[in-house]
Amino acid sequence: MPTATLAKATHRQIRRSNVQLVLRTVYESAPLSRADVARATGLTRTTVSDLVEGLIADGLVVEAGTGPSTGGKAPILLRVPADARQLVGIDVDRERLSGAVVDLRGEVQARESRYLHGRDGEAALRELEALVLTLTAAAERPLVGVGIGTPGLIEQPSGRVRWAVGLDWHDTPVGERLAALTGLPTIVVNDSQASAMAEWAFGHHDTSSAMIVVKVGVGIGAGIVIGGRVYAGDDSGAGEIGHTRVTDEDIRCRCGGTGCLETVASLRAVLQRAAELVAADPGSRLSGRPLTQAVLLEAFRADDPLAREVVLQAAPPLGRVLAAMIGTLGARDIVLIGPMTEFGQLWLNAVRVEARRSALPLLMERSNIHFGRTGDDAVALGAAAILMTSELGLALVA
Amino acid sequence: MPTATLAKATHRQIRRSNVQLVLRTVYESAPLSRADVARATGLTRTTVSDLVEGLIADGLVVEAGTGPSTGGKAPILLRVPADARQLVGIDVDRERLSGAVVDLRGEVQARESRYLHGRDGEAALRELEALVLTLTAAAERPLVGVGIGTPGLIEQPSGRVRWAVGLDWHDTPVGERLAALTGLPTIVVNDSQASAMAEWAFGHHDTSSAMIVVKVGVGIGAGIVIGGRVYAGDDSGAGEIGHTRVTDEDIRCRCGGTGCLETVASLRAVLQRAAELVAADPGSRLSGRPLTQAVLLEAFRADDPLAREVVLQAAPPLGRVLAAMIGTLGARDIVLIGPMTEFGQLWLNAVRVEARRSALPLLMERSNIHFGRTGDDAVALGAAAILMTSELGLALVA
DNA sequence: CGACTTTGTAAAGGGTCTTGACAAAGGGCG
């Protein structure tokens, strides 16, 4: 029988909810007065005063001078100091663990990283623990907690990594281990989800609708943000689009299947295909040197026909899968990130064209496929943003 | 800047939330005592007594004898009478409007329908109004409201139909019109969403995870239920998968595009393709008579090679799109409904096989593609179920 | 300067859940 457990409602929850509401209002619209907050939230001035008192005691809100009078007593302006709290966000990559201490506006206060040098399993987890300890020690303000973005499928809310192939983590209790180590609230999320949240929070996109963030690099994965929250799906399985079959050609994929999106649209696929063509055509300007993305990119920008063909051939399958996602989710905003985006407008246009002819025109009209606007820290920042939403009820915004 | 409006929390909301919690507990687990409810919800016996008093006054809960003692005073058992309320659910189809009065368990108490005979636009809306009036008059218990399932994109929560091509509704205020007519709470939802909700509520599937219900008939559309609620997406655009491009063949679609899923996997496509092949092969047993689904189905069941080929050719593209949906949403449960399901296990297996090799093995392992288990009233019942969730906070269950 | 407006706070009030107590109603055992 269908059941959905609902918790009882209690006074404490009213209070917590309203505290969060006030905090969020001040955070998002500062500076503003208690009376402003009351008007914005519908709460009474009395209640707002009471709630603000508590927030001031916690240091999450401060009084910052007075504003101009509008015909009466001048308002006392409130704001949330960016350094009222700090958060630790970490990007777990197969090569490197990179983390940061950030403030409540996502400004990086400290940075630290460690190379894994091939270590995986327990050794990698130990390295992660060491990095977390370093960063929590580096924090100069009370910490909200620790947010980890890692590849793999993750069990929520425990933060147990069910499977992360490159790290050789199988049913590894990353969340529990780190929480026990630091005693702080800890969340572990998929790196695609963290990237998606980073775009939502810092990308200055339209945040009113569902957003799909697709990372196209060595692999291809997506994160989905709906209403400011990451949609993870059952067992964090949402967004696993890299192994959607898109072609009947018999191209083997590392997942065991054939014809996966990754085998034709990823950076790995593009480089491989380019290498094949170069081998078949010794006269190419690309001959002779090892074919890295930098080399291919240079040729692509220099109008090299082979580079052009290879890169632009990789675009349509991606466009088609994006169209399927738009149809499935009814989303408006698609954000592309990852190394492949370096191929720029030409590649993007090829993706767009195929997407446009691959979905219901009525849906595509209002859709937007464009590049992301966050940088290298995206995963760490996104993990911190997710943590902030879950702990403080604040949607971290730039 | 990202904002997500949150309402203030107040005493009334606590009350409403807890009333719903108690009602739901009794509804789902009846018969049980006030003390049982207290244990199940975490509320105190005192509070439960108080809340139950109100529910009894409303007729939503009744005392039904006493249960066995477990060493103390015998408990007074509570339950929700199925006929405490009734709901009107209506299936708006291009051919026919069919509606029903159902009780709180989804049992049909009265049925009524009207053929449209080609009427559309305002005339169709008038017919719908007449049907709603007939059904509300037929109700013998207090009505919760009216739920409408209709094709088209629908604006929420107004219930304005932005576009329903077969009915020639453009920006038609169906919800407002019916609400004004009856004075009852009224919801208008997409028919795919209603079907999906019906499967969730009455299909006896696993309801713990996300469920995707795909209707394959003349057209192809999907509804998504997550956590007992329909996910509509921006502008109800979620589940519009019929016009996802799946083939490079230049098959024109009524949507204006080419190679849409509908052009190869729908019932319309199958019949058309069969007709073409029959025309090219006058010796076929299918020659001579008009090619309806019934005719094709008979041939298919009789192992006719042409029928087999045509039907089974239509399966793989659907399987591939299902795989893309599973990857996007991380869903476990896919339910297939609609006329094409009459082609049975052979067709289903062909769909499954292609889906399996078209998504990440790890995702497909736990996925389940199977047939729906609801009947002709699915849309009307589903619309009623959605209404019940939104009005009473009850997840209608069989 | 005085009337009016706006802000922020204080005291009283009201709704809702919880605590503590108890009567009612049953079983178990001498």
Added chain:
DNA sequence: CGCCCTTTGTCAAGACCCTTTACAAAGTCG
């Protein structure tokens, strides 16, 4: 059967939190 124990359901008092009402403080405007 009678007593004690358990369980149920209810009542009264209390605690929590928002709202109402009132008011002092601090500003503008004429």
